[in-house]
Amino acid sequence: MPTKPVFCSAEEVARLLGWDEAIASQRRAFTALAHGTVDLPPKIMHPSRFDDSVMFCYASRLSADTGAVAKVGSVNPGNAQWELPSVSAVVIALDPTTGQLAAVLDGTAVTTLRTAAASAVAVDTLALPDADELGLLGSGTQALAHAHAIARVRPLRAVRVWSPTEEHRSRTAERIAAELGLKAEAVATPREAAEGLPLVATCTLSKEPVLLGQWLAPGATVISVGSFEPDRREVDARTLRRAAAVVVDDPATAAAHAGPVVEAIRRGDLAAADLIPLGEALTGRRTARTGDQDIVVHLSVGLGAQDAAAAWAVIAAAERAAARR
Incomplete structure (x- = not known):
């Protein structure tokens, strides 16, 4: 596990998590779900009273050696007029042993990759x-x-x-x-x-x-x-x-x-x-x-287990990249 938190922008998430590894991460997520070995609390989807946006929060823990992952964000359908993604989010991963912060990742990039994967x-x-x-x-x-x-x-x-x-x-x-x-x-x-x-x-x-x-x-x-x-x-x-x-x-x-x-x-x-x-x-x-x-x-409506699998794949790739430097 990382000793210092990993911080990844959207560009870094995309660079670290290529399509083949993104797809592999989702195979792991759905295989674990089939085996019933995932911590998966109910997701929160809350339409805003102020506009047509939707607040959301997903949480999951995929395995004993990967810590809890939470994603919080917003769906804003009007973003298309500015050529922006409709989903904006941040992903937080915690160390499996200590619960300390392990990573903060651009959640929009994680969502895009894990959903398509x-x-x-x-x-x-x-x-x-x-x-x-x-x-x-x-x-x-x-x-x-x-x-x-x-x-x-x-x-x-x-x-x-x-x-x-x-x-x-x-x-x-x-x-x-x-x-x-x-x-x-x-x-x-x-x-x-x-x-x-x-x-x-x-x-x-x-x-x-x-x-x-x-x-x-x-x-x-x-x-x-x-x-x-x-x-x-x-x-x-x-x-x-x-x-x-x-x-x-x-x-x-x-x-x-x-x-x-x-x-x-x-x-x-x-x-x-x-x-x-x-x-x-x-x-x-x-x-x-x-x-x-x-x-x-x-x-598909999306699950926290998908974010957890993708997030830990990004963290592992970031650790490998750091070790090579």
Whole structure:
């Protein structure tokens, strides 16, 4: 464990935690969750009375040799107008033996990396092996990160990008093409971004569905990361009704927070017992996809265990870098 606290800016977090290690950290997190070895208190999501922002606080301890990790932050949907990430946060890690401060990390960077990396784990676990086209609904920080992360686990050859603002979707498509060497196209409607594709990721803060189930091709895998409150529903009811399996990061958390799941349980379309934890699908304890024609949906609202796994991966990388100097 570090003798002096580690302090990392967003740039340092991104440099220390590359995509492969970020994905590995999320495999560790969800494997530990499947084994029931994680300290995971309930998360706090509190809509502000003053505006449309949401305050949040996550806490977790992943293992005996890694200390407690807490993340506090704010979701500000209006940040898109200033071309800023919608999520701002700070992550604090404590020494596992003494409880003393071990690290302070830029939580926005940690959140971006761990969220997209967890989606990559979900894609690798749930999607067809030859899935090579991705539809992105959303063009912000998370959409770009999802293209990078998913490209590490599937042989992507083309990406379609939609968001309401033409300039934003065009810019993101251009960046994906330049940074990943893929064919990337900005499209004018969400239907064009999703219809017929084997992979669809919704990375928005929308309170109304941007993805309709009628557009999904047989065999499609859907990743949704923006429905983290009961009133946010990126995907419609038919998307879940068409799904052979609905996979979540944690059933109890999803049943309380994930808008489409909350609505489906209220309508009687789903029961909490129907929800498959990603960790159990990852470790083979439960089966999500049973055939090539199955539509599988993964809805993530985020867990403190993900932040803990990513934070300690950053700390370990920072220690290695310091030892080399």
